[in-house]
Amino acid sequence: xxxxxxxxxxxxxxxxxxxxxxxxxxxxxxxxxxxxxxxxxxxxxxxxxxxxxxxxxxxxxxxxxxxxxxxxxxxxxxxxxxxxxxxxxxxxxxxxxxxxxxxxxxxxxxxxxxxxxxxxxxxxxx
Amino acid sequence: xxxxxxxxxxxxxxxxxxxxxxxxxxxxxxxxxxxxxxxxxxxxxxxxxxxxxxxxxxxxxxxxxxxxxxxxxxxxxxxxxxxxxxxxxxxxxxxxxxxxxxxxxxxxxxxxxxxxxxxxxxxxxx
DNA sequence: CAAATAGTTGAACAATCATTCAACTGTTCA
DNA sequence: TGAACAGTTGAATGATTGTTCAACTATTTG
Numbered sequence: 001x002x003x004x005x006x007x008x009x010x011x012x013x014x015x016x017x018x019x020x021x022x023x024x025x026x027x028x029x030x031x032x033x034x035x036x037x038x039x040x041x042x043x044x045x046x047x048x049x050x051x052x053x054x055x056x057x058x059x060x061x062x063x064x065x066x067x068x069x070x071x072x073x074x075x076x077x078x079x080x081x082x083x084x085x086x087x088x089x090x091x092x093x094x095x096x097x098x099x100x101x102x103x104x105x106x107x108x109x110x111x112x113x114x115x116x117x118x119x120x121x122x123x124x125x126x
Numbered sequence: 127x128x129x130x131x132x133x134x135x136x137x138x139x140x141x142x143x144x145x146x147x148x149x150x151x152x153x154x155x156x157x158x159x160x161x162x163x164x165x166x167x168x169x170x171x172x173x174x175x176x177x178x179x180x181x182x183x184x185x186x187x188x189x190x191x192x193x194x195x196x197x198x199x200x201x202x203x204x205x206x207x208x209x210x211x212x213x214x215x216x217x218x219x220x221x222x223x224x225x226x227x228x229x230x231x232x233x234x235x236x237x238x239x240x241x242x243x244x245x246x247x248x249x250x251x252x
Numbered sequence: 253c254a255a256a257t258a259g260t261t262g263a264a265c266a267a268t269c270a271t272t273c274a275a276c277t278g279t280t281c282a
Numbered sequence: 283t284g285a286a287c288a289g290t291t292g293a294a295t296g297a298t299t300g301t302t303c304a305a306c307t308a309t310t311t312g
Contacts, residue, residue, distance in 0.1 A: 013190035013200065014257075016224060021195050024184045028195075034173045034180070036245045037238070041170035046270075047160045054160070058150045063289060064139035069147050069154075074139065076271050078290055097279040097288045098142060107244045112163070114240045116155075118233045119162045140287075172300075189259060202301050204260055223258045223309040254312090261306075268299075276291075282284095 043087055044111060048072070049080050053108050056090060060102040169213055170237060174198070175206050179234050182216060186228040 015021060029037075044050060051070055055061060063081065067074045081101060084090045091104045103109075141147060155163075170176060177196055181187060189207065193200045207227060210216040217230045229235075 012257090013193055015194050016188050016190050016258090020185050020187060021191050024181050024187070024191075025195055027184045028177070028180055031173070033242075033245065034176045037241050038171050038173040038176050040241050040245050041167050044167035045164050045171040047157070047164040048270075050160045050164050051154070054154055055150050058153045059146050061146060061150070062142050064142050064287095065147050065150075067139055068141050069151055073272075074289065075273080075291085078288095079270075082290080099289065107247075111240055111244065114237055115163050115166050116159075118237065119159065119166050121233075138287090142288090174300075190257095199302075200259065201261085201303080204258095205300075208260080225259065256309100256311085258309080259307085261304100263303090265302080266300090268297100270295105270297085272295080273293090274291100277289085279288080280286085282286100 040087075043084065043089060044115065046080075048076070049084060050112070052077070052080060052084065053089065053103070053112065056101060056103045057109060057112075060100045062098045062100050064098075066101070166213075169210065169215060170241065172206075174202070175210060176238070178203070178206060178210065179215065179229070179238065182227060182229045183235060183238075186226045188224045188226050190224075192227070 044053075048070070052066060055066060055069055061069070063074050063077055066072075066077050066081075070077065081090065081092075085092065085101075088104050089108055090101050092099050092101045094100075170179075174196070178192060181192060181195055187195070189200050189203055192198075192203050192207075196203065207216065207218075211218065214230050215234055216227050218225050218227045220226075
């Protein structure tokens, strides 16, 4: 029997452990869920956003306050607040022309604390 | 007294709450630490890396196994494994020309679980 | 030794994304 | 009413980053 020149699979592998692959595949979370999870972590993966979140852990603040605290333009702060707002990490209340932002719930604290523990441990190790 | 045309501060704000800003500034973690934290979360912010990590939660796997499981090239898997290795999230052992990867410790599980809780709650809300 | 295969590596490319800039809305207040 | 200011928005820009491609190393095996 002749082997035709079929299109190569993206994985030019002789699978080493088919049983392992099959077993793991069954346990894998859905792709959609993993995409959502990645998006969630992406929110915490920028230091400007982290600064904003850590600031809001301490107090409700308006955009100007945050701008001055971080030494950044109102525009750039506002752009990031929009991202955090859309993901329900922060909420806001309007008072005249001033808009006060605060944390939406305690998830932010929990997630930041978790990551911080990992970072600090690495510091000790190295 | 004349106002000279000095360079504008990046924050064209009348600070609304100087006391709040000062109090928060005192509590803020160091910039370096926040950068490290952001880098830590960045590792979890890509769905390919998450897939690899979730796979390794189930079993030790070689690069070919992971490639087949994810339907990706060995090259792209290898690139991501390098990132995870450099950050001490995965470790490896060599057996002939096969290299087996596994999780370095339990941090990955803890951090993923934490994020997953947040994602699932959002699912219920919306 | 030579062929085959596991895995790595660096450059190139495309997509993503944070910041900037300028223009804009909306509210206060004189 | 109009000036001043808080905040938002969209387009442009530059940096970062995930994937691809091709070439490479290293190990096994016939």
